[in-house]
Amino acid sequence: MLEVAHLDAFYGDGQILHAIALDAAEGERVAVLGRNGAGKSTLLKSLMNAGPRVAGAIRFDGRLLAEMPSYRRAQLGLALVPEDRRIYSHLTVLENIAIARYGAAGRKAMEPRQILERFSMLKPLEERYGGQLSGGQQQLLAVGRAFAAGPRLLLLDEPTEGLAPVIVEQMAREIAAICDEEKVGLVLCEQNIWFARACTSRLYLIDTGRIVFSGGWDEFDRNADLKQRYLAV
Numbered sequence: 001m002l003e004v005a006h007l008d009a010f011y012g013d014g015q016i017l018h019a020i021a022l023d024a025a026e027g028e029r030v031a032v033l034g035r036n037g038a039g040k041s042t043l044l045k046s047l048m049n050a051g052p053r054v055a056g057a058i059r060f061d062g063r064l065l066a067e068m069p070s071y072r073r074a075q076l077g078l079a080l081v082p083e084d085r086r087i088y089s090h091l092t093v094l095e096n097i098a099i100a101r102y103g104a105a106g107r108k109a110m111e112p113r114q115i116l117e118r119f120s121m122l123k124p125l126e127e128r129y130g131g132q133l134s135g136g137q138q139q140l141l142a143v144g145r146a147f148a149a150g151p152r153l154l155l156l157d158e159p160t161e162g163l164a165p166v167i168v169e170q171m172a173r174e175i176a177a178i179c180d181e182e183k184v185g186l187v188l189c190e191q192n193i194w195f196a197r198a199c200t201s202r203l204y205l206i207d208t209g210r211i212v213f214s215g216g217w218d219e220f221d222r223n224a225d226l227k228q229r230y231l232a233v
């Protein structure tokens with residue numbers, strides 16, 4: 001479904017990503033792990049054409065995205081939950097979810113109530129305004145909301161940052177379940193190895209803008225030095 005070949009990305013004259021190769025089949029879930037500043041957010045923004053200048057080939061369903069603007073990519077079924085979440089503070093939780101359905105563009109959107117059922121931690125917050133939510137609650141909402149437009153491939157930027165462990169566990173279960181049932185693919189950028197493992201079937205490691213490892217979790221575990229070299233744990 002997604003095929004990325006030799007992707008370079010730049011901010012101004014500074015090159016951030018170097019010859020990235022990455023792919024995800026229909027409904028497949030992959031993780032991208034890397035330290036602070038490794039290039040994870042730049043990669044997701046590049047896939048969405050939401051910031052960096054890019055060179056190289058990004059294909060979705062075999063089709064070259066090239067200069068296609070973000071909103072058209074969203075219409076094809078790509079959805080990004082960016083690091084700054086972008087919750088509407090003057091809308092309630094339910095309204096934040098409902099408004100996301102306008103991005104569906106002919107694809108099957110999910111009922112906002114269905115999203116609240118699937119993300120049980122959002123349910124009691126239904127009437128709360130976005131601006132009244134804690135940082136962690138805003139993160140939950142951003143993830144739940146992303147499913148409302150019926151995406152085919154979700155790009156999640158460190159959704160667990162700052163969340164309590166028990167909430168991270170529940171979020172992993174709920175994301176995996178909804179992705180399975182709705183056949184949503186995932187590119188998950190993370191530093192939380194436990195969460196990434198719980199949500200995906202294989203991973204990439206990124207370091208200073210380059211992919212330095214790609215493989216299954218078993219292979220990652222067999223190479224103990226990878227963690228130390230690239231993940232600062």
Ligand SMILES: Nc1ncnc2c1ncn2[C@@H]1O[C@H](COP(=O)(O)OP(=O)(O)OP(=O)(O)O)[C@@H](O)[C@H]1O
Pocket residue numbers: 011014016034035036037038039040041042043083
């Ligand atoms: N708008 C920008 N302009 C210039 N440089 C940027 C910009 N955004 C990010 N960078 C630089 O690009 C590099 C990669 O940043 P990026 O945000 O992609 O890393 P990251 O892996 O997402 O890190 P983190 O885990 O801290 O979110 C960093 O050196 C960063 O300083």
Ligand SMILES: [Mg+2]
Pocket residue numbers: 040041042083157158
């Ligand atoms: Mg980031």
